[in-house]
Amino acid sequence: MNSKLKQNSVGIVKPETIEINETLRLDCGKLLDSFELIYETYGSLNSEKSNAILICHALSGDHHAAGYHHKDDKKPGWWDSCIGPGKPFDTNKFFVVSLNNLGGCRGSSGPNSTDKKTGKEFGPDFPIVTVNDWVNSQKLLGDYLGINCWACVVGGSLGGMQALQWAISYPEKIKNSIIVAAAAKLSAQNIAFNEVARQAIITDPDFHDGRYNDHGVIPKRGLSIARMLGHITYLSDDSMRQKFGRDLREGKLHFGYDVDFQVESYLRYQAQAFVERFDANTYLLMTKALDYFDPAADFNGDLSLAFEKTDSRFLVVSFTSDWRFSSSKSHEIVKSLVRARKNVSYAEIEANQGHDAFLMPIPDYLKVLSNFMENVG
């Protein structure tokens, strides 16, 4: 953390954990009698408690969205480009809350937590949670923090799905919703990619039906394949061309199965780093939350009916080179909001970084977020 970063950084932050002792009825039919959520906050809640922003994370994200945990940290939180003094989610003005979702592996109750009923780790018995379940758990976090109504709920990718679900589930508790690089439902191709990732993990002999921790191993081969595959879908063909092209790592072909091309080396490195920080059961569960998300299903397939009760303002953002959740997916959301006569702004950002663009400090993107946030609260 250098001094330059400090100037518009939220600085050193410390996560907090709460235990919520209210029963949460999950979409799968199971009940969670109590659960823990880990979260961070940036900025101050005003006396009217009307300036709170909820940040929802994507598949492999967590509660650490901005600032640094230690002064020696090399990287800030995952959305530091958007959260801080003078940034789109301006901590001089807003109280920003970011949590690790239920089922996660970074501190909230999930597969690695202890099941109080059995005294043992949940592992694969942790229930599959949905976007709707997350929103319900986030509502309880809001209650705990005294936030009756969010000034804004925002997220990218799977996080954008939560921002969308908030407007549907709790129309009276959300004033603005920002849905970035998301979709109202996954396509068959999206589901197919998730299924390959799951099969890679589940068929890894070290998976042990999800009880790998009991065996002192982790299904690193499968999780690694899943991450490599995911990574390809986060980048655009174009950005991979610019980043790697057909560059050879050692200037020549090896006629073997070690690394020839830079892109192979990059993927292996990314996968290795991921395996060390992420849990396989959580990965499986997150992909199912993605697959299952389809709020229109409860409304005869008509998403506009799902929005009927909300008075939220909406901002929908997509990126030109995103092929995981292409702009056409955002158009579906926008069209449904227009049909429901809701207040919606839409921006398609010219960007070649693919799906990952939502995490990047792209000037036009930050400007669109800032402009929208100027009229919030």
Added chain:
Amino acid sequence: MNSKLKQNSVGIVKPETIEINETLRLDCGKLLDSFELIYETYGSLNSEKSNAILICHALSGDHHAAGYHHKDDKKPGWWDSCIGPGKPFDTNKFFVVSLNNLGGCRGSSGPNSTDKKTGKEFGPDFPIVTVNDWVNSQKLLGDYLGINCWACVVGGSLGGMQALQWAISYPEKIKNSIIVAAAAKLSAQNIAFNEVARQAIITDPDFHDGRYNDHGVIPKRGLSIARMLGHITYLSDDSMRQKFGRDLREGKLHFGYDVDFQVESYLRYQAQAFVERFDANTYLLMTKALDYFDPAADFNGDLSLAFEKTDSRFLVVSFTSDWRFSSSKSHEIVKSLVRARKNVSYAEIEANQGHDAFLMPIPDYLKVLSNFMENVG
């Protein structure tokens, strides 16, 4: 095989195998002193030996391109829609040759063959062969069959790369070249997908460094993941939507990791069938042949220079929904041919089947092939 099919079918065919005892110097630097090629022929070679067409197969293809091996076969060869009496590659007029490439697993010398020097199976020691090596081995097959000049060399996908390489390697031995759904080189994204497939196979504990046959197992988990992944890239997002949408296999979500969606069931079934018929070492080797293909590399990156010596006529075909080898890849080939002042026709076929379209009997596609073939020979 019903009577309707018989009418324009080449009927019952029988593969032949030849042993070629000429030394083949491979691009990797190794020498093959002798090797076997399995092939089929359809139609008759004319007395001038001027009516021969060579069919080159794609990643998982083989020599059985048309007709039936047994009268009870349910399916004909993989390109039966294009090869037969009255079809684009009209066996009333042409002598069609289709082989299994070197390194394959359907009868030609490959990882499953015995290395005469050691008396043992090659396994992972079978050298990595390139598109250029294949073309050289196909030239020797032509010599054996007495074909000094091919009326046409044709292929789709990896097969199209061979048709392209033929015009470059043996300009005096090819009169026409048909390059379908191919690319002059793979993109970083293409290579990345291949690398994930390879890693899935290689990290499968049953792979045993490629010596799985010695252990009486096959790396079915890895090969299965590779095939599922490949399959996604062969289909278009649109065709998957039409074929599966978000249809549930049993009409409800299971909140577990068994099959929920039809597309998951389809992928698992396809993978299982593939594992039973294909060899993992061959799969690895084929993906490397794809990655390594880059004929322009020998010409300072300028593909048009590679075409300088050829007098072949070219037909290049792409499909609108193919995202594995999109139309833009075909445009690169066409532009280079135009720059080299060669005789090239190009057709982009409206089709929603993705990369797999090249195997389908799409009327416009068959018509384009037929029209081009009318002026051949």
